[in-house]
Amino acid sequence: MKTIKLALITLVVITLFAACDATSSDSVTLNSEEVIKPSVTLAEPKSAESISNPKSEPQIQQGFNTTDPVPFIIRTPAKQAREPFFLPDENVKETKNLFHKDYSLNQINSKQFDETAYGFFVVIQYDDGTILDYSLDKVNNKYFVKRFTLAGKYQPHEPFNNIHKDIIYKILEISGADDPELFFQELISSPKITKYKGCTVQQKQSKYAMVDLTSCEFDNRTDLSLYNSKSNP
Known part of the structure; x- marks a missing residue:
């Protein structure tokens, strides 16, 4: 009789252990699902943050600059969007x-x-690589200069060579300068604005336009430009 009772007790204990194991297994499975789901959800923002991490920006920027560098000269005053000036x-x-x-x-x-x-x-390219580029719009039978630039190689001390001096003087005369040769000498002798990275800018107001002389060593370029100084870029 004792043997039968002992066997029954053992059977009950084994059954209870089995039930506990089953419950424990189920709870682990449910908990695992509950943990996995949020972990997947949280992983997405982390991935997005790593893409937009500021530490990665210099690498992206460096790759961009290496393949397609942005010229310094386009950041200078004469290259900004401006209203055309009357001529x-x-x-x-x-x-x-x-x-x-x-x-x-x-x-x-x-x-x-x-x-x-x-x-x-008009777009003219000279034998030495200098380029003259200008454009005028006609509105109500009046002409307005939208773009007027003579671009040459980087020459900060003697802007342009003697071959182009006659052209420069004519450009200055068109801009409204009474004495183009004197105007040009005063322009190249004027204070240099150096706040534009990599470039020096010199300016002198003529009758119809601002005359801008910009030299950028990195771009190997010196520009003589006319633009409307009364309009803010």
Whole structure:
């Protein structure tokens, strides 16, 4: 009889252990699911944060600059978006005739000129790589200069060479300078603005436009530009 009772007790104990194991296993399974689900959810923002981590920005920027560097010169005043400035008819005629003289033909590598009812533009490349680029809009039979730039190699001390001095003086005359040669000397002698990284900027106001002389060593470029100084970029 004692043997039968002992066997029954053992059977009950084994059954209880088995039930406890089953319950414990189920609870682990449920807890595991509850833990896994949030862990997956939390992993996504962490991944997004790692992509936008500031530590990774210099690497991205460095790769961008290596493949497609942004020229310093485009950050300077003359390269910002500005309103066109008015140019009288007489100056417009001078502009049209300025670069079509026979004496300059042997210095020109290529030339593009286009005129429509809405204005005209010119792009001229000289043999030494200097490029003249200007564009005028015609509005209500009046002309407004949208772009006017003579771009050459980096020459901060003697901007442009003697071959282009006549062209520069003509540009300054078109801008409204009474004495273009004196105006240019005063321009290159004016204080240099150095707050634009990698570039020096010199400016002098003419009658119709601001005359801007910008040199950027990194870009190996010196620009003489006309723009509307009264409009804020």
